[in-house]
Amino acid sequence: MRPIDKPVLDARTVFDTCTATARPKTVRTKLQALKDTVAAAAAEYDTAATARALHTLGHLKDLPDGEPKKKGGLNKELKNTYSSRMVHKKSAGRDFYDQLLKEAPDDRCALCGQGIADTLDHQLPKAHYPLLAVAPANLVPACRDCNYYKGEEAPLNAEQQTLHPYYDGxxxxxxxxxxxxxxxxxxxxxxxxxxxxxxxxxxxxxxxxxxxxxxxxxxxxxxxxxxxxxxxxxxxxxxxxxxxxxxxxxxxxxxxxxxxxxxxxxxxxxxxxxxxxxxxxxxxxxx
Ligand SMILES: [Zn+2]
Structure with a gap:
């Protein structure tokens, strides 16, 4: 693992920018109404990561819908906020994505130190933590292999936390x-x-x-x-x-x-x- 300074990007600002132009308007309104919830989840994340206790954030799982695949729910839109409103080349949040990616040491993966960092890995997977889908401290420059092997596994106990480049130097x-x-x-x-x-x-x-x-x-x-x-x-x-x-x-x-x-x-x-x-x-x- 290669340590990186914790991003200075503000979670609320990133979420606000990514969702400010979301379409259709009904989705935008619902997402923008979540700004405080998303900011609070990011603050909790920072406290837990500092205490090396990301496994204690189980109460944030599958929020705001309360279940992973609720039809027409917000979880899907929050996950889309990462893929469509942050990763997509012409999206409102792409600058944030690039900013986080360019912190990769020697353009290499922060998790293995060897592979090329051409993606961001969700330290807590967005599949289970939609509220943290675009939280900067949850997004780590990584190679595709590490991203794949880490998969959607969320830590169930303290020992199962993979090393965090922003917190575990x-x-x-x-x-x-x-x-x-x-x-x-x-x-x-x-x-x-x-x-x-x-x-x-x-x-x-x-x-x-x-x-x-x-x-x-x-x-x-x-x-x-x-x-x-x-x-x-x-x-x-x-x-x-x-x-x-x-x-x-x-x-x-x-x-x-x-x-x-x-x-x-x-x-x-x-x-x-x-x-x-x-x-x-x-x-x-x-x-
Ligand atoms: Zn890697």
């Missing part, structure tokens, strides 16, 4: 992404979320949930191949002692530039800590 105070190097005959790398014992238990559980639900091992494991192939060419030019030093320096550099829980930092930490790899395994051509 302190997870990187701890090193929890590890790479496991195996060999011989050839080096192979598998990534895993292994929170350290000193990490608060709730954060540790959320890190594991985030890693599992977004299938991050599937995403990170293949990244190691090109690095190992490249190292099998460059490291043999160094002395045995310099190999270990080089790997440690790279681990530190990646930790500083991309974070201690980037796959790059995890990979180089693991390589530097592998007696087999530093003892000559690096000479093995990888695949």
């Amino acid at each position: 302190e997870i990187h105070d701890h090193t929890w992404l590890v790479a496991r190097v195996s060999g011989p005959p050839k080096p192979a790398v598998v990534f895993a979320a292994v929170p350290p014992p000193e990490m608060p238990s709730l954060l540790a559980a959320r890190v594991r949930h985030h890693f599992t639900i977004l299938k991050l091992a599937r995403l990170y494991n293949p990244q190691a191949g090109p690095e190992l192939r490249n190292l099998s060419r460059s490291l043999p030019r160094l002395s045995a002692k310099a190999v270990l030093e080089h790997l440690r320096e790279r681990a530190e550099d990646w930790a500083v530039s991309e974070g201690v829980n980037s796959w790059q930092a995890a990979l180089y930490r693991a390589l530097a800590n592998s007696p087999w790899y530093t003892g000559g395994g690096y000479k093995e051509p990888w695949k």
Whole structure:
């Protein structure tokens, strides 16, 4: 997860702008009458997210209709407010969409740090929380894979909350992404979320949930191949002692530039800590 500063956009202003030109007029009138309700839901969301308790917002589920698929109800119009009045290229709220998307670090997904951020993910899904469909703090720049894997699942308890880029930056105070190097005959790398014992238990559980639900091992494991192939060419030019030093320096550099829980930092930490790899395994051509 890549932390991003919480958006400064005001939830009420965004909702007001998106719905001010909604058609037909009967729908517009009904949506505009929800401004206070939407603003209050966004304020509750902010309080709950700060307290890492988004699972406690169950009372906002399926509002204002009270059921997911009420015919002719407002839930559908609120969901449409996102797709038709914010995402659509010529819609009234498109500037807000672009503004949120451009905060993606290096244009990459804030949830996995790797995929291209070409969509916004609803941290609490709009299918269950229509009142939060265009709430800026609920919209996170993400790749299509993360958006798909996260799906419409809403947290039922504190541990099931995926990491939130706007609220959970302190997870990187701890090193929890590890790479496991195996060999011989050839080096192979598998990534895993292994929170350290000193990490608060709730954060540790959320890190594991985030890693599992977004299938991050599937995403990170293949990244190691090109690095190992490249190292099998460059490291043999160094002395045995310099190999270990080089790997440690790279681990530190990646930790500083991309974070201690980037796959790059995890990979180089693991390589530097592998007696087999530093003892000559690096000479093995990888695949
Ligand atoms: Zn992603």
